[in-house]
Amino acid sequence: MLLVEPQTHTALPSNRAEWLDRHLARVCILSELTPTQFRKAEEKYQAVGDWLATDGSSLAVFAPEVYSQGSMLLGTTVRPYGQSEYDLDLVCQLHWCAQQPPLTIYDWVHERIAANEIYREMLEKLKRCLRLNYAGSFHLDILPACPNDRIGNGSIIVPDRKLECWKHSNPKGFAKWFLDRCQLRDELAERMLKASVEPLPSAVPSQYKFPLQRIVQLMKRHRDIYFSGGRDIARSVILTTLAGRFYKGQRSLSLALEGVLDGIHFALEANPTVPRVENPTHPGENFADTWDQAKYEQFKSYIRNFRTGLKALLNPSLTEQRMGLEKSTERLGHLFGSDRVKEVIRIEANELNERRNSGKLGIAAGGVLTARSQAGSAAVPRNQFFGR
Amino acid sequence: MNRIKTIGIRDQAAWVRTRNPGFRCDVTGGLLTCRGLLQPGPMNATYDVVIEYRVGTWPKVYVPGDQLRPLEPGGKIPHTYAPAEPCVFYPSRSSWRSDMKLSHTIIPWLSLWLTFYEMWRATGEWHGGGISHGAVKELEPAA
Numbered sequence: 001m002l003l004v005e006p007q008t009h010t011a012l013p014s015n016r017a018e019w020l021d022r023h024l025a026r027v028c029i030l031s032e033l034t035p036t037q038f039r040k041a042e043e044k045y046q047a048v049g050d051w052l053a054t055d056g057s058s059l060a061v062f063a064p065e066v067y068s069q070g071s072m073l074l075g076t077t078v079r080p081y082g083q084s085e086y087d088l089d090l091v092c093q094l095h096w097c098a099q100q101p102p103l104t105i106y107d108w109v110h111e112r113i114a115a116n117e118i119y120r121e122m123l124e125k126l127k128r129c130l131r132l133n134y135a136g137s138f139h140l141d142i143l144p145a146c147p148n149d150r151i152g153n154g155s156i157i158v159p160d161r162k163l164e165c166w167k168h169s170n171p172k173g174f175a176k177w178f179l180d181r182c183q184l185r186d187e188l189a190e191r192m193l194k195a196s197v198e199p200l201p202s203a204v205p206s207q208y209k210f211p212l213q214r215i216v217q218l219m220k221r222h223r224d225i226y227f228s229g230g231r232d233i234a235r236s237v238i239l240t241t242l243a244g245r246f247y248k249g250q251r252s253l254s255l256a257l258e259g260v261l262d263g264i265h266f267a268l269e270a271n272p273t274v275p276r277v278e279n280p281t282h283p284g285e286n287f288a289d290t291w292d293q294a295k296y297e298q299f300k301s302y303i304r305n306f307r308t309g310l311k312a313l314l315n316p317s318l319t320e321q322r323m324g325l326e327k328s329t330e331r332l333g334h335l336f337g338s339d340r341v342k343e344v345i346r347i348e349a350n351e352l353n354e355r356r357n358s359g360k361l362g363i364a365a366g367g368v369l370t371a372r373s374q375a376g377s378a379a380v381p382r383n384q385f386f387g388r
Numbered sequence: 389m390n391r392i393k394t395i396g397i398r399d400q401a402a403w404v405r406t407r408n409p410g411f412r413c414d415v416t417g418g419l420l421t422c423r424g425l426l427q428p429g430p431m432n433a434t435y436d437v438v439i440e441y442r443v444g445t446w447p448k449v450y451v452p453g454d455q456l457r458p459l460e461p462g463g464k465i466p467h468t469y470a471p472a473e474p475c476v477f478y479p480s481r482s483s484w485r486s487d488m489k490l491s492h493t494i495i496p497w498l499s500l501w502l503t504f505y506e507m508w509r510a511t512g513e514w515h516g517g518g519i520s521h522g523a524v525k526e527l528e529p530a531a
Contacts, residue, residue: 015430324433329510342511349507349515356500363496365407367426369503378407380496383483385467385504385518387475 011371016314020254026344027336028209028217031078033086033138041072041138045090048132048140051116052092052109059112062094069143069171071236074178075209076216081224086138089129091171093156097146102159102166106130109144127162145169155282173281178240182210184249211256212247216240218257219306221336226302233295234302238277238287245280254314261307268300309335356382394486397443404439407491418442422490428499432506439494443486446479447494456505459512466514467501474501478519 013019033041049066052059070089071077077086092109110130114120124131129141146166148155154172159165216239223234246263250256268275274296279285291299312320313331320327325345332341355361355371362377364370370377395403397420401413404422411424420441427434435455441447450472458465467475476497477483484493504516 013430019429019431322433324509325431325506326509328431345507345511346513346515349504352503353515353517361500363492363499366410367408367428367495367499369428369496369499378492378496380500381488381493383476383493383497383500384478385475385501385516386478387467387469387518387520
């Protein structure tokens with residue numbers, strides 16, 4: 001999964017979709033965990049796992065196993081709106097415990113974590129999970145769980161403190177479904193998002209991502225902008241499920257996103273009343289069980305807004321085309337936040353300057369800027385713009 | 389002194405037309421005027437541009453009419469001599485000489501300038517670098 005991103009000597013985009021592919025990938029890269037943050041988060045959660053499982057731990061007899069779930073496992077992290085801290089979800093799965101009352105399991109895990117002086121200071125009790133706050137960068141939400149032996153296949157049950165009951169879950173099964181969907185085309189070239197580029201050309205290469213992972217990140221980012229940070233109408237799990245269901249394996253990020261939004265849009269338009277969004281790995285579980293008609297209408301308008309905006313970027317009217325980059329930047333800003341989009345433009349300007357200064361900028365017939373390596377192009381000599 | 393092999397005005401016109409088949413070029417009394425459409429990249433607008441050049445002077449570029457707009461009415465567009473006249477190079481013989489082809493220097497520089505102009509319109513910041521008029525004491529005569 002972790003592959004090197006393409007370099008800046010690749011051709012400059014020759015059409016709008018290619019330009020958008022690159023731009024959208026950069027919006028994602030600026031919104032996700034950096035490789036350093038990712039490694040740090042992994043270290044932290046492995047340390048928690050060791051603390052829970054080590055000899056002498058009160059939980060050792062249950063052979064606890066800590067693994068990531070949600071966006072960290074799916075590769076779809078997005079920094080929450082207006083915050084610097086990422087939510088990272090972990091499962092602390094015990095064994096041979098399904099016969100215990102749900103609250104007992106929750107309390108056992110809580111007790112063991114609190115037995116560590118450092119963790120005690122950072123620990124917070126939430127409805128279903130225990131939260132460790134790593135101030136300024138992320139928090140780890142640890143979900144105590146027992147295997148659901150009746151179903152198997154990675155199924156677990158998790159305590160609900162409020163309802164004092166067990167809830168079904170299957171993060172491993174869901175991730176397997178999602179990552180299968182990511183690889184819808186089996187050729188390597190089809191699977192990788194060629195257009196995504198590291199924010200700063202000289203920095204450490206970031207991760208390759210599948211277009212579907214980027215699509216989910218973009219849907220989450222637009223959700224955060226559209227609902228000003230509100231997440232309950234368009235929960236990440238709903239977005240991930242719908243994106244996975246309607247993705248058809250396109251390689252271009254912008255065209256794949258358009259396809260997904262078309263698919264969702266038409267499915268919703270065919271459903272005037274509140275539909276179910278079934279868990280693909282646990283039929284019968286409705287991810288959209290909190291939707292009422294009003295929330296559903298808001299979800300529809302979020303999809304409509306996203307789709308209209310993206311289509312205008314891919315196929316602008318003549319008037320918008322005449323306004324050039326300025327209009328596209330404005331439209332992208334409405335979708336993903338204007339500060340984020342301007343930051344990407346800045347990165348693109350730096351990249352252009354780097355090509356310019358290293359003799360890698362070319363000009364094709366007709367005056368179109370391109371990579372020097374492009375056949376038929378002529379090198380653009382260095383120049384200095386003059387004037388006030 | 390290094391000898392420069394000045395490119396004749398008709399050869400300059402031929403190069404511009406070869407590289408930019410859509411351009412119309414005209415030589416009258418030693419003055420070359422080329423006019424055509426330039427779209428620097430897929431996201432950019434298409435501009436109607438004019439290049440003027442006479443051997444022994446600096447080439448000039450124009451983006452006529454109100455195609456270029458300041459951020460606010462009456463405001464200044466960075467790196468321009470006049471609202472419709474971008475400065476695409478620093479007028480010194482180390483930047484441009486008469487043995488250089490307009491088609492390989494002035495036109496790509498104008499494409500670059502237009503790219504940075506649109507980024508400036510989009511972000512309010514000029515990312516293209518350059519030298520400001522104030523930083524220069526005396527301009528050299530054209531080669």
